[in-house]
Amino acid sequence: ETGVTQSPTHLIKTRGQQVTLRCSSQSGHNTVSWYQQALGQGPQFIFQYYREEENGRGNFPPRFSGLQFPNYSSELNVNALELDDSALYLCASSDRTGTGNTIYFGEGSWLTVV
Amino acid sequence: QKEVEQNSGPLSVPEGAIASLNCTYSDRGSQSFFWYRQYSGKSPELIMSIYSNGDKEDGRFTAQLNKASQYVSLLIRDSQPSDSATYLCAVNRGGSYIPTFGRGTSLIVHP
Numbered sequence: 001e002t003g004v005t006q007s008p009t010h011l012i013k014t015r016g017q018q019v020t021l022r023c024s025s026q027s028g029h030n031t032v033s034w035y036q037q038a039l040g041q042g043p044q045f046i047f048q049y050y051r052e053e054e055n056g057r058g059n060f061p062p063r064f065s066g067l068q069f070p071n072y073s074s075e076l077n078v079n080a081l082e083l084d085d086s087a088l089y090l091c092a093s094s095d096r097t098g099t100g101n102t103i104y105f106g107e108g109s110w111l112t113v114v
Numbered sequence: 115q116k117e118v119e120q121n122s123g124p125l126s127v128p129e130g131a132i133a134s135l136n137c138t139y140s141d142r143g144s145q146s147f148f149w150y151r152q153y154s155g156k157s158p159e160l161i162m163s164i165y166s167n168g169d170k171e172d173g174r175f176t177a178q179l180n181k182a183s184q185y186v187s188l189l190i191r192d193s194q195p196s197d198s199a200t201y202l203c204a205v206n207r208g209g210s211y212i213p214t215f216g217r218g219t220s221l222i223v224h225p
Contacts, residue, residue: 102146
């Protein structure tokens with residue numbers, strides 16, 4: 001149990017629709033990272049938020065967007081859904097203290113696009 | 115060349131054996147290294163982190179880091195069927211707070 005919670009856990013959307021995924025970070029953590037994990041692949045970095053500012057972005061199109069709130073919770077929005085967006089979306093939080101910025105994952109949101 | 119490379123497996127070992135999982139990385143500036151375990155249908159959970167060359171032990175798990183060879187490994191002693199999962203290697207470049215993941219190695223421990 002990492003203290004990182006995500007919602008919803010499973011959802012099915014139609015191609016072209018929009019989806020919002022939510023994440024509550026672990027208490028005391030100010031950084032949230034979002035990853036996409038397709039079946040049989042490792043997690044791919046989408047973007048990271050630190051103290052409400054985007055702090056890095058992976059190779060994902062602009063229809064993937066997000067934000068972080070003052071309480072450090074975060075949302076991932078995906079517009080104009082495509083079939084290839086079907087994946088496990090992982091939120092991870094961290095506090096940037098100590099060495100290496102260890103990240104802790106939530107349970108994930110399974111998105112199926114039909 | 116991918117930033118973090120792992121053999122996808124599956125690696126099959128008998129119960130009680132030592133499982134050895136390997137990971138190589140391309141960025142010589144990498145500073146932090148992590149191993150995560152991911153059961154089928156679940157999210158990754160942190161097993162160990164390692165930052166200095168050498169070995170780090172935690173129970174049945176030992177992480178080994180060789181920065182000169184850009185190589186990090188995870189040894190699981192006395193493997194149990196419950197260890198059957200995908201093991202993900204993650205690497206942070208120096209000054210970065212964004213770990214890059216390999217595709218994972220599937221481990222099967224058979225009775």
